[in-house]
Amino acid sequence: MNLYRTAAVVTFFSAAEHCLGFLYRIILSRTIGAEGLGVYQAAYTVFAVFLTVSASGLPVTLSRVISRHRAAGSRLREQSAVTGAMLLSLAFSVPVTLLLFLLREPFSAIFADRRCADLFYILLAGLSCTSLYAVIRGSFWGNKRFFAYSFIELVEEMIRIGAGISLLLLLPAAVSGANLVAVAVLISYLCSFAIALVYFFVCGGKFRAPGREMRPLLASALPVTAMRTSSSLLSSLISVLFPLRLQAAGHSAARAMSEYGVVYGMVMPVMAIPCAFIGSIALVLVPELAETFYRGEKEQVRALTERALRATALIACALIPFYLVCGEGVGILLYSDAESGKMLSSCALLLLPMSLTMISSSLLNSLGCEKQTLGIFLAGSAAMLACTFFLPGSLGGGALLVGMACDQCITALLSLFLLHKKTGALRAAPYVLRLLAALLPVALLGALLYRALLHCMSFVPALIVAFFAIAAGEALSLSLFRLVDLRALLRRFFSKKRKKIAL
Numbered sequence: 001m002n003l004y005r006t007a008a009v010v011t012f013f014s015a016a017e018h019c020l021g022f023l024y025r026i027i028l029s030r031t032i033g034a035e036g037l038g039v040y041q042a043a044y045t046v047f048a049v050f051l052t053v054s055a056s057g058l059p060v061t062l063s064r065v066i067s068r069h070r071a072a073g074s075r076l077r078e079q080s081a082v083t084g085a086m087l088l089s090l091a092f093s094v095p096v097t098l099l100l101f102l103l104r105e106p107f108s109a110i111f112a113d114r115r116c117a118d119l120f121y122i123l124l125a126g127l128s129c130t131s132l133y134a135v136i137r138g139s140f141w142g143n144k145r146f147f148a149y150s151f152i153e154l155v156e157e158m159i160r161i162g163a164g165i166s167l168l169l170l171l172p173a174a175v176s177g178a179n180l181v182a183v184a185v186l187i188s189y190l191c192s193f194a195i196a197l198v199y200f201f202v203c204g205g206k207f208r209a210p211g212r213e214m215r216p217l218l219a220s221a222l223p224v225t226a227m228r229t230s231s232s233l234l235s236s237l238i239s240v241l242f243p244l245r246l247q248a249a250g251h252s253a254a255r256a257m258s259e260y261g262v263v264y265g266m267v268m269p270v271m272a273i274p275c276a277f278i279g280s281i282a283l284v285l286v287p288e289l290a291e292t293f294y295r296g297e298k299e300q301v302r303a304l305t306e307r308a309l310r311a312t313a314l315i316a317c318a319l320i321p322f323y324l325v326c327g328e329g330v331g332i333l334l335y336s337d338a339e340s341g342k343m344l345s346s347c348a349l350l351l352l353p354m355s356l357t358m359i360s361s362s363l364l365n366s367l368g369c370e371k372q373t374l375g376i377f378l379a380g381s382a383a384m385l386a387c388t389f390f391l392p393g394s395l396g397g398g399a400l401l402v403g404m405a406c407d408q409c410i411t412a413l414l415s416l417f418l419l420h421k422k423t424g425a426l427r428a429a430p431y432v433l434r435l436l437a438a439l440l441p442v443a444l445l446g447a448l449l450y451r452a453l454l455h456c457m458s459f460v461p462a463l464i465v466a467f468f469a470i471a472a473g474e475a476l477s478l479s480l481f482r483l484v485d486l487r488a489l490l491r492r493f494f495s496k497k498r499k500k501i502a503l
Contacts, residue, residue: 006146010280013150017157018276024161031168032177040178042111043119044185049232050124054093055131057225058085059138060286060365061217066142067290067366076208078142084210084217085135093128100124115178122182126189133193136200142287145203149283152196160188223370227377234381239264242388242400249393259397266340267401270330271347274355277315281308282362290366301367302423308359309419309428314483316355317435321443321470323348325450329463339397347401352432353412354404360415367422373415380411431483438481442473 028037062085069078100107101121108117140149164184168177243256251259285308292300324345331341357380364373387403395402420426449469453462478484 007277007280007284010146010150010283011277013154014276014280017154020154020157020161024157024164027161027165028177028181032181036176036178036181039115040119040181043116043182044123046110046116047120047123047127049229050093050096050127051130052229052232053225054096054127055089055134056228057221057223057370058089058217059134059141060224060362061085061220061370062135062138063142063287064220064290064366064368065213065217066139067287068294070142071291071294077211077213079206079208080211081213081217082135082139082205083207084213085138085221086132086207087210088214088218088221089131089135090128093131097124097127115176118176119178119182122179122186126186129193130189133189133196136193136196139200139205140196141283143203144287146284148196148199148203152192152199155195156188156192159191160184163187220368220370223374224365227370227374230377230381234384238384238388238400241385242392245389245392245399246396251396260400262337262340263343263397263400266331266335266337267343267347270334270344271351271354274315274319274351275358278312278355278358281311282359286362286366289363293367298424302426305363305419305423306426306428308363309356309416309426310431312355312359313352313428313432313435316351317432317439318474318478320348320351321439321446321474322467323351324443325446325466325470326463329450329459329466333460333463343397343401346398347405350401350405350408353408356412357408357415360412360419364415364418364422369418369422372418376411376414376418379414380407383407383410434481434483438477438483439474442470442477445473446470 025037028040032040062081065081066078069075069081101124104117104121108114108120111117111120137149137152140146161184164181167180167184171180239260242260243253246256246259247253285304289301289304289308292304327343327345327348328338328341331337331339331344335341361373361377364370383406384403387399387406391399391402416426446466446469450462450466453465457465475484
């Protein structure tokens with residue numbers, strides 16, 4: 001139960017961070033405009049590639065290495081691993097920063113707009129600090145300091161917003177608003193690194209000669225970094241390839257970009273909602289699973305893996321009826337675009353393989369399977385690229401959805417097969433089938449109810465009533481199928497309320 005309670009706390013901080021970021025985007029759109037946001041986004045996309053290469057693989061690898069040393073009771077090797085990870089991060093970020101500043105003129109030519117180059121170099125000044133910060137967060141992760149891990153991220157977002165709004169209000173309008181936004185990001189990087197470093201020392205963290213820790217750290221981090229860097233490059237490639245293939249099929253350039261924007265700008269952000277919950281479960285579970293794995297407790301490893309898979313399947317399957325029934329309404333409500341809503345409904349079942357892919361990849365990385373997860377990622381990406389190249393002419397924007405479906409299904413199946421091989425027999429499949437049997441009838445009844453409501457009330461009230469009706473139907477169906485003990489949850493809730501009243 002502590003696992004889910006901790007995951008709930010992490011989810012709360014993650015949700016708060018994302019809400020603040022969303023509100024900040026609204027403020028920026030009204031102050032620096034769409035053009036300023038576009039310039040900033042173009043610069044940050046290039047900076048993100050260097051940030052991914054510099055630090056993305058080290059935190060997850062360091063957390064697993066720390067878990068291994070904790071299982072062996074080796075505090076000194078844990079400190080050496082943290083030092084080694086920091087040195088590896090600096091070994092890339094410092095030379096790259098110096099080289100890019102020295103080659104500023106030729107490198108700036110890659111940007112179509114000169115203003116993007118100015119923003120990029122403001123962000124680049126914080127590359128080393130934010131890379132080190134990522135390593136320190138990895139040490140928090142490995143030591144199960146989840147509150148610090150999540151809270152400092154929230155503080156960073158708050159500093160970024162506070163600094164950005166202050167700079168935009170206090171400095172004259174002649175200064176580029178997009179540049180001020182980049183300066184605010186740099187300030188937040190410096191502050192979060194300073195806060196994390198102070199907390200690291202307060203909690204007894206020390207630096208120690210890395211010894212033999214650097215080589216295994218690098219060997220484990222490289223596949224994760226390669227996978228995440230490839231993911232960034234794949235997204236960039238698809239953003240260029242898909243519009244070109246649509247234009248080759250006879251669509252106009254505006255139509256091609258519109259189709260791409262609907263899928264990636266409207267559909268995918270809503271499809272990613274389960275990631276906030278599943279990411280929290282993964283964050284809490286990874287160090288626990290790694291430590292248990294290195295202690296050789298195979299039965300406990302299998303039990304933790306099954307709990308994670310079942311929780312993930314429950315979250316994904318519980319959302320499927322809402323997407324199937326309310327998807328089109330959500331698209332109209334959020335974007336005033338019925339096409340995005342239809343796509344949301346049509347790819348609702350994709351939530352399950354997407355969610356299983358996310359959790360299984362995290363579990364496999366915690367078990368030391370970084371090279372295998374890289375190979376699985378490349379297999380799924382090949383299917384995505386094939387669909388993007390061959391299907392736009394016949395399916396339009398649907399080609400991206402088919403590509404994602406192929407990608408996620410291949411990745412999920414291969415990852416689950418590897419998990420089965422590493423941890424033993426997994427009994428999650430019957431549970432998933434029972435979930436679908438319990439929830440798909442709820443989706444069918446919800447769809448019938450929603451259509452009937454649209455004949456007697458306006459759009460928004462019908463959507464709200466259907467939403468709560470589906471939620472009630474899911475609670476009843478999950479309880480009848482004995483997938484969730486609703487009575488136990490209610491008893492626990494009311495017992496806590498009585499205790500609070502008594503106090």
